[in-house]
Amino acid sequence: MRNKQEEKKIARERIKILFDSADKIFQENPERANRYVVQARKLAMKCNLSLGRYKKKFCKHCYCFLRTGTNARIRTKDGVLIIYCRNCKKYTKFPFKK
Ligand SMILES: [Zn+2]
Known part of the structure; x- marks a missing residue:
């Protein structure tokens, strides 16, 4: 049986693969990208x-x-990264260090 650490490592790899796949498929199949x-x-x-x-x-x-550039806009303002989603028309903010 695998231990927790091993499981996390595998999960992390799968997450990476999922986002990579979403990135690739997005243009032709955005719904599938969302499922990923x-x-x-x-x-x-x-x-x-x-x-x-x-x-x-x-x-x-x-x-x-x-x-x-496709369905999102990114802006920075006062040390905050603001991502605008064209799908639901909402903003997500990410503070970052200057
Ligand atoms: Zn949204």
């Missing part, structure tokens, strides 16, 4: 993982996959 995001989130929750850098790749309101 949902799967990745479920996986992260199950294994108690943070999605870290992938958090900027989907909308936290409607969980659709986001691509800048």
Whole structure:
């Protein structure tokens, strides 16, 4: 039986694959890309993982996959990264250090 650490490692790899696949498929099949995001989130929750850098790749309101210039706009203002989702028309803010 695998240990927890091993499980997390595998989950992390699968999350990466899911987001990579979502990125590839997005142009032709955005709905499938969104399903990959949902799967990745479920996986992260199950294994108690943070999605870290992938958090900027989907909308936290409607969980659709986001691509800048296609269905998302990114702006920075006063040390905050603001991502606008064209799908649900909401903003997600990410504070970052200057
Ligand atoms: Zn959205």
